[in-house]
Amino acid sequence: MLKSLNVLYIEKDEYTREYISDALEFMSMNVTSTNCGDEAYSLYLKNRPDILVSDIHVPILNKCNLVEKIRQNDNNIQIIITSDITSTEHFLKAVELNLVKYLLKPISLNHLKNALTICVNNIENKWQESIKYFNKYDFYNLSDKLLMVDNKTIKLDYHERGFLELLLKHNDRTVTYSEIEKEIWDNNMSSAAIRSLVRNLRKKLPENSIENLSKIGYKINLNNQQTPST
Template identity: 25%
Template sequence: MEIKPLVLIVEDDKPICKFIKVSLETQNYKCIETESGSHAVSLVCSMNPDIIILDLGLPDIDGIEVIEKIRDKTNAKIIVVSARDRDRDKVEALDKGADDYLTKPFSVPELLARIRVGLRNINKHADNCEEISNFKLKELEIDFEKHKVYIRGESIHLTPIEYKLLELMSKYRGRVLTHRFIIKEIWGSYCENETQSLRVFMASIRRKIEIDPAQPEYIITEVGVGYRLVDE
């Protein structure tokens, strides 16, 4: 018997919560819901959900605090669905450990697509007990053992930093990576001055792998937040 993915919905607006729950259950997801951030933390520990859909404006504790409390306790993918649309709110949620961020109002197809990406990434992590030796996305290939990158079958030259950036994004394929996260991972510590350097390196990578860097099909800019490597 196929096990249905379990989705925890943390939302204090009852009509929205019901709307999300009904939409997901028609797609064969099993759902549990709560309007309390504190109860959500308990449910994460007791029910072990696969996906967590989290509002930030909760009646007891802020959603950001919920992320901080649960991030080290679960491998579930956290998708924030919030009316807060400022870049700093998105960056803070993602930096604290959220995997994705949708702004209300949102479309059901978009939410379902983000959930599918989250589940795919969970399954990849579970299947890859041994470190993979290569990565393939459309016509982009990375040979991790040889540190080689190919686009449309042709080997391309990347600087060491460019390679490390592409390797990092491939490991988090489909997830929005903030400027702060990328800079800390690549340079070891965060410095605001490195943001411009990051943009330069990303532009250089795009020139090498994209057919049209102005309309990228691999590396997407999340304005004011960071970058995302697409997931087919």
């Protein structure tokens, strides 16, 4: 398991909550637990956990209200529901809300561990998709809009960030001048403006990161060899 992952655990039964919380911590998760749906949502907003494990019977969670509320703005959090309800209605709701697992009580630790492993794999895959490496160490995180070069956070202005992200999202090809003009300058781009932008951005990126194809556009050069996750 990844030690940096945070879990929000919601369970009304105190004994079960302590037992499962201890098991999660033993699996190297950072655990915050509560028995209250209202407090759970406050903790979610405060901590932005990676994984939510929740009893379906917590008051605000009846009919998956809490999960629905979270899913309105967060498609990344991994959600596991624990329940003693086996109705088709709840299983269909679980599919609709993109739950990782719907675990029946009493909870099997092996089943919980398997569900958490799926969560971790999903998070790692999303992380790898959002991280674009220029070399072994320097990268841009599309999710966090963060550029790291020489172990330092590099600030980008609005146009620099938009231009870089445009190249990164189409890193398998050359992005044409017309695309750049449409996406970055709303069809009002001068050649001097693009040259100035590229010149300044190149100073912030690793050497030879941006390639110019004369009269066509620009291409980003990436290292497909990503660093392994820990």
